[in-house]
Amino acid sequence: MKRTQKRATAARPRAGKRDQNKEKTKQKILAAALRLFREKGLEATTTREICRKAGIAEGTLFNYFKTKEDLALFFFEKETDNLVEWFHSETRLQKAPLPEQLFAIINRQLEYIAPYEDFIGAIFFQSLKTHSKLSPLSLQSQELRLRYLKFISEVLAAAEERKEIPNVGDLGVYGVGLFYIGIVMHWLHDSSQGKQRTLALLDRSLKLGTQVLRKGGWDW
Amino acid sequence: MKRTQKRATAARPRAGKRDQNKEKTKQKILAAALRLFREKGLEATTTREICRKAGIAEGTLFNYFKTKEDLALFFFEKETDNLVEWFHSETRLQKAPLPEQLFAIINRQLEYIAPYEDFIGAIFFQSLKTHSKLSPLSLQSQELRLRYLKFISEVLAAAEERKEIPNVGDLGVYGVGLFYIGIVMHWLHDSSQGKQRTLALLDRSLKLGTQVLRKGGWDW
DNA sequence: ATAAATTAATGAGCATGCTCATGAATGAGC
């Protein structure tokens, strides 16, 4: 009878053949999508093509991702998770002054997404749309699905706690988020060698930020 | 013979029956589009519906506007022209300090577009897309089709000329543009009475801007 | 083991934005 033991003591939520197949299908979709997105960009890749390459039927994709946008967003979120993990592993950075932290964070993001410029760029702007599922600026009203903002919130809260900056509330996150948008926009249009100009802008901007902080610009 | 006089001395470029019809058709499209966009928003309005309401065939619309986005953008540009005209007519404002000017400009814009929230919102974010025809941040590289930025450039240049601010170069326009994006994003998500919160944010932000200027924040 | 119930996969089909070959209206040349 080969131990039927009610399917692995209910430890993993993934055990039955059904869930196995489901997972496998999802991975096939993700693999195909990522490859095509990288090769041809987001807009130029059709859902039909993804399905063909994944070896599934037209409609199956939409059983897993509500829209093509959702599928693309998946990678975006994954990237953010990656960033958070990295920051938490950098113990030195944790104690550095806020501007340095922000520089490191943003810089790391730019480096990370460099190979997927077109792809990420498209997703990035998708995420800004008003009625899109995640909207960076709706900290309070929406459900804060953008993990990035949550992360920035933490970083700012830490700086607050060690008295580096006064209480900034949501406005701090708001500011950083907006700033990030600006940087990415600049980055996307930057054709200079190795995005030098964006890095320079990033540096200068954060220096300005420091000044504002030092001069008490926060208690407006 | 009723004076055939070679069609009105070549004064107006629009004279022949052909051009007359063309103009009439364009107006029919614009009227239908504006009405539908207002009523149902940008996404919910189909090009077929616009054509039906305008009394023209499916394909005709695309003889006049390359894409649906272009059609929508038309209103956006018109709005900007309106703003510029208004500013030039406000002689008092011309001499006011920069922060007040910017507040007035942005405030006026928000008031003006209030009735078309959804519609304008959609267009606004369209215009931010990387490969969209107009990209607010490509001052130097692209052809600066966004008249708004040109206008802001002028306002800043005037402030420079009267020694109110030091030379800020393109970074000034860049900053204001980015700031504007932030405000509109906030505005679009703002559900408070009469968008009070956005106005408060606008006020506070510009006060911060003033501080930065006074403290020499510009020569970073 | 078999039947019934659940859940995932399928692909025909829809609406939409947009294209393009064809036809109709208008203009120029005689």
Add this chain to the structure above:
DNA sequence: GCTCATTCATGAGCATGCTCATTAATTTAT
């Protein structure tokens, strides 16, 4: 006025993102 060239209007048709009723696979109950 008539002819022909130009320009605009037309609508069938295409590709795409996405839906949904149907079919097939897997699980549960007996």
